[in-house]
Amino acid sequence: MVHLPGGGRGAAATAPPARAAGLRRLLHRALGAGKSTLARALQARLLETGDRQVTLLDGDVVRTLLSSGLGFSREDRDTNIRRIGYVAAEVVKHGGIAVCAPIAPYDGVRREVRAMVESAGGFVLVHVATPLAVCEARDGKGSTPGPGPGG
Numbered sequence: 001m002v003h004l005p006g007g008g009r010g011a012a013a014t015a016p017p018a019r020a021a022g023l024r025r026l027l028h029r030a031l032g033a034g035k036s037t038l039a040r041a042l043q044a045r046l047l048e049t050g051d052r053q054v055t056l057l058d059g060d061v062v063r064t065l066l067s068s069g070l071g072f073s074r075e076d077r078d079t080n081i082r083r084i085g086y087v088a089a090e091v092v093k094h095g096g097i098a099v100c101a102p103i104a105p106y107d108g109v110r111r112e113v114r115a116m117v118e119s120a121g122g123f124v125l126v127h128v129a130t131p132l133a134v135c136e137a138r139d140g141k142g143s144t145p146g147p148g149p150g151g
Helices: 035-049 059-065 074-093 107-118 132-138
Strands: 022-028 054-058 097-101 121-127
Touching: 035 054, 035 059, 035 097, 054 059, 054 074, 059 074, 074 097, 074 107, 074 121, 107 121
Parallel strands: 022 097, 022 121, 054 097
Antiparallel strands: none
């Protein structure tokens, strides 16, 4: 799903040209899906080819530095994603690119963050389609949800 400035009703009058606007890419999936690896590769590529600042917001790093007091309940996960969204929106607002790689399992908070970021620039949601069995095999923390509701 891609939204770039100028694509919505009235957006052309208020948003900067696409080349000048910030952009956020959110890669999401379970632990061990390869989000961080893909995000680092994307950041490196964008830095090589672009003339804008690129900020990587890796889920583990953000959880350590900005969300260390949070657990893994739905409420805490949503708070963590909102914090990442806020920082990403600030980067985007200033014309940068934010590449984010958190575990973001809940659609409602992803939509909330999308709205927050789109008010400042563009938003691209990337679902990393790694099979759950691969995620579970790579998961050294034992936190990949298994089969069942929400799993």
